[in-house]
Amino acid sequence: MIEHRGTLLSEELFEKRFVCDLNACKGACCEQGDSGAPLLPEEAKLIDQHYADIEPYMTARGKKSVKDQGCTSIVDMDGELVTPLVQEYAECVYAKKDRAGIWKCGIEQAYRDGKIPFNKPISCHLYPIRVEKLKFHDGLNYNQWDVCKPACTCGAQLDVPVFRFLKGALTRAYGADWYDELEGIYAEWVKQPKRKR
Numbered sequence: 001m002i003e004h005r006g007t008l009l010s011e012e013l014f015e016k017r018f019v020c021d022l023n024a025c026k027g028a029c030c031e032q033g034d035s036g037a038p039l040l041p042e043e044a045k046l047i048d049q050h051y052a053d054i055e056p057y058m059t060a061r062g063k064k065s066v067k068d069q070g071c072t073s074i075v076d077m078d079g080e081l082v083t084p085l086v087q088e089y090a091e092c093v094y095a096k097k098d099r100a101g102i103w104k105c106g107i108e109q110a111y112r113d114g115k116i117p118f119n120k121p122i123s124c125h126l127y128p129i130r131v132e133k134l135k136f137h138d139g140l141n142y143n144q145w146d147v148c149k150p151a152c153t154c155g156a157q158l159d160v161p162v163f164r165f166l167k168g169a170l171t172r173a174y175g176a177d178w179y180d181e182l183e184g185i186y187a188e189w190v191k192q193p194k195r196k197r
């Protein structure tokens with residue numbers, strides 16, 4: 001593990017290669033899984049407050065599911081605050097396919113169009129990093145999922161470490177200085193013998 005300004009990072013964030021290949025995976029992370037995207041309490045409040053501006057970016061199924069469940073976020077079976085799914089093991093209520101058949105996040109699309117002041121949940125933005133809240137640190141770990149095999153292949157071809165692919169998300173979560181210093185840590189890390197690259 002690498003300790004860096006209130007975070008503990010798995011060395012896999014330096015070792016593994018990753019670049020999303022949406023043409024290959026079709027945004028499967030929005031559709032597959034047994035629960036919705038993890039939400040921070042403040043994210044859940046923002047989604048609820050701005051739901052009317054997000055709704056036009058959703059499918060009819062997603063809108064109906066929110067209406068039927070009576071909420072824009074839920075607590076799942078593990079006790080975690082998450083986005084609702086359309087139905088069990090189906091897509092996130094905020095996901096919608098584009099003309100190419102790729103799942104896109106309605107929250108992110110509303111943000112890009114200037115309709116809301118916040119981006120998609122940070123848990124989605126940071127993926128494949130999963131953050132574990134520890135007593136004194138955030139634990140940042142690489143999460144391996146079969147649907148992301150094309151991203152691993154693409155990342156290996158382009159030689160892009162996980163952390164570097166997620167520069168924007170990590171900067172959003174921890175700040176530009178934190179990220180710039182992480183680049184310096186990586187530069188020193190690769191100089192050490194027998195590092196996996």
